[in-house]
C-alpha cells in the first residue's frame with residue numbers, strides 16, 4: 001500500500017475519533033460538570049484537569065449559545081499591541097499543557113508524527129519562542145554582561161557560550177515566573193472584590209506599616225515584610241486557587257510512599273494542589289471559605305508544612321522564585337489597592353471557572369471595573 005494511502009486512512013481514523021471525543025465531551029459538559037454528580041472539590045479538581053478541559057473553550061462557547069444569556073460586557077482594549085513573544089509563549093504553554101490532559105496520548109503523538117493541527121501549531125510557537133529568547137541573549141551579549149548584576153547576566157557569566165543552555169534558562173524563568181504570578185494576582189483580586197472586610201484590613205495594615213510620613217505610601221522591602229495580614233491573604237487565596245494546580249513526578253526507582261503504597265520505577269505520581277487545598281480533613285469545615293485569619297497567630301503570619309500546602313512544591317525542588325513572587329505580589333497589591341477599588345463584573349449568570357493549563361487561569365478571563373478610591377460607580381465610564 002502507498003504511503004499516501006496509509007496517511008489518508010490514518011487521517012480519516014483520526015478525524016472520526018476526534019469528532020467522537022468532541023461530541024462525548026459536549027454531552028458530558030452539558031449534562032454536568034462533575035462526572036460522578038456529587039460536585040465535591042476533588043471531583044471538581046478532576047474535571048478541571050481531565051481531558052474534558054481540552055474542549056473547554058469550544059464547549060463553553062456552545063453551551064453559551066444554547067443557554068444564551070443577554071449579558072454583555074465591554075472589553076478592555078490594550079493600549080499596547082500584544083507582543084509576538086507573549087502570543088507565541090501563550091500558545092506554546094497552552095498546547096503543551098493540553099498534551100497532558102489527553103486520555104489517549106497516542107492522539108497527540110500521531111498529530112506530531114503527521115505535523116498536524118495542534119502539534120503543528122505547537123512546533124511553530126516553540127520556534128517563535130526560541131528565536132525571541134535567542135534575541136534576548138544576543139542583545140544582552142551586545143550590551144555586555146560581565147559588569148551587570150541582573151539574573152540573565154549572572155547566568156551568562158557562569159554558562160559561557162552554550163547558546164542552547166542559555167535559551168532554555170531564559171524560557172524556564174519566563175515560564176516559571178510570568179504566568180504563575182499573573183494567575184495568583186487574578187484570583188487574589190477576584191477574592192478581594194468578594195470580601196470587602198479583608199480588603200479593608202489590608203488597607204489598614206498598609207497604612208499602619210508605612211507610617212504617617214508619606215500617607216500610606218509603601219516605601220521599602222522591610223515594610224513589605226512586615227505586612228503579615230497581606231501575606232496571609234495571599235497564602236489563603238493561593239490555597240483556594242493555586243497557580244500550579246497539579247504536578248507530576250516520575251519514579252526513578254521502585255519506592256514506597258509514606259502511607260505504604262508501593263510505586264514501581266517509571267510510575268507517574270501526581271499530586272493535586274487544588275484538591276489538597278480544599279480538603280476538609282486538612283483545613284477544617286470552613287475549607288471552602290476565604291479566611292486569611294487561619295494563617296495568623298497573635299498578629300503574625302504562621303506558615304504550614306510544605307507538604308500540606310505544596311503551592312510552591314516542597315523539598316529539594318521547591319520553587320526557586322518563591323520569595324521573589326511573594327514580594328512582587330505584595331508590591332503590586334499594595335500599590336493597586338492603595339489607589340483603586342477593583343470590582344469583578346461577572347453578573348449573576350456567570351461563575352468564575354478555574355481552567356486547567358500549565359499554569360491555571362480563569363476561563364474566559366476576569367472582567368473587572370477599576371475605580372479610583374472614593375469615586376462613585378456611576379461616575380465611571382469605562383470598564
Ligand code: HEM
Pocket residue numbers: 172173176177178180181184242243244247248310311312313316317318319320321322324325
Ligand atoms: C505565585 C507564583 C509562583 C508559584 C505558585 C510557583 C510555583 C512553582 C512550583 C509548583 C514549582 C515546581 C515545579 C515542578 O517541579 O514541576 C516551581 C518551580 C520553579 N519556580 Fe516557581 N512559582 C512561582 C513564581 C516563580 C517566580 C517569580 C520565579 C522566578 C522568576 C520562579 C522560578 C522557579 C524555578 C526556577 C523553578 C524550578 C525549580 C527546580 O526545578 O528546581 N517561580 N514554582
